[in-house]
Amino acid sequence: MARVKAKHFKQKAKKQRNLIHIILIILIIISVAYILFFLKDKNSTQKDSSALEEVKIDESKIDDKTTERMLQVQELQKENPDIIGWIEIVGTKINYPVLQGEDNSYYMTHNYKKEEAKDGSIFLDKDYDWNLPSSNLLMYGHNMGDGEMFQDLLKYESEDYYKEHPVVRFTTANDDSEYEIISAFKSRVYYKSEKNVFRYYFFINAENEEEYNDFVNNAKEASLYDTGKTAEYGDQLMTLSTCSYHTEDGRFAVVARKK
Numbered sequence: 001m002a003r004v005k006a007k008h009f010k011q012k013a014k015k016q017r018n019l020i021h022i023i024l025i026i027l028i029i030i031s032v033a034y035i036l037f038f039l040k041d042k043n044s045t046q047k048d049s050s051a052l053e054e055v056k057i058d059e060s061k062i063d064d065k066t067t068e069r070m071l072q073v074q075e076l077q078k079e080n081p082d083i084i085g086w087i088e089i090v091g092t093k094i095n096y097p098v099l100q101g102e103d104n105s106y107y108m109t110h111n112y113k114k115e116e117a118k119d120g121s122i123f124l125d126k127d128y129d130w131n132l133p134s135s136n137l138l139m140y141g142h143n144m145g146d147g148e149m150f151q152d153l154l155k156y157e158s159e160d161y162y163k164e165h166p167v168v169r170f171t172t173a174n175d176d177s178e179y180e181i182i183s184a185f186k187s188r189v190y191y192k193s194e195k196n197v198f199r200y201y202f203f204i205n206a207e208n209e210e211e212y213n214d215f216v217n218n219a220k221e222a223s224l225y226d227t228g229k230t231a232e233y234g235d236q237l238m239t240l241s242t243c244s245y246h247t248e249d250g251r252f253a254v255v256a257r258k259k
Helices: 002-049 068-079 151-157 159-164 209-222
Strands: 083-088 095-099 122-124 136-140 167-171 176-188 237-244 250-258
Touching: 002 095, 068 083, 068 167, 083 122, 151 159, 151 176, 151 237, 151 250, 167 237, 167 250, 176 209, 209 250
Parallel strands: 095 122, 136 237
Antiparallel strands: 083 095, 083 167, 122 136, 167 176, 176 250, 237 250
């Protein structure tokens, strides 16, 4: 009887060891797959930022009104018409194509080649109307833990960082301009029931001068420091927005005006 029990115990222990081995193998496979996916996605994001370097243009077309980067954007648009420009802040990792889709979700999970990508893309709000054009270029980008996409925006919490990087360059097929930063602030997505709050993420086009000035004044008031810069009615604005974890549904925004 004792031998039978011992044999049964050994068989049970063996099955448990085998089960543990199988679980460990599965965990290893999952871990390797995740690492490979992460490296692939990171490599994809890095390729996004170097896309301009791969674009070949006819340099004879460069003149007083057409810069090299404008021609590069034009070439990229042949690959994907959703590419509406290129954004760069010198000295930061922000150096990417900007997309505009039919909704504000597609390019959260796809790169400029329309491939699925965890980092997504920098994209312009779908409601921006180029025929007007609208008052505010409202752009979104993920806050990635590896410093990619719009994570560097959070560094504008420091006034010294702002002073080192006060200008945003934005290039479209027809324009190549600089935008000077007028405000940087923390915010969040507010509940519908909350009144008298600054929902900067709803502002795309001003119906009138009062609405425009209200946005600028609120942005200046919310700013973490005084940049000494402001905007006047008629100036083209740009707002860069990303997630921030200082509070639930937190956001960090940088507002700039076209020089």
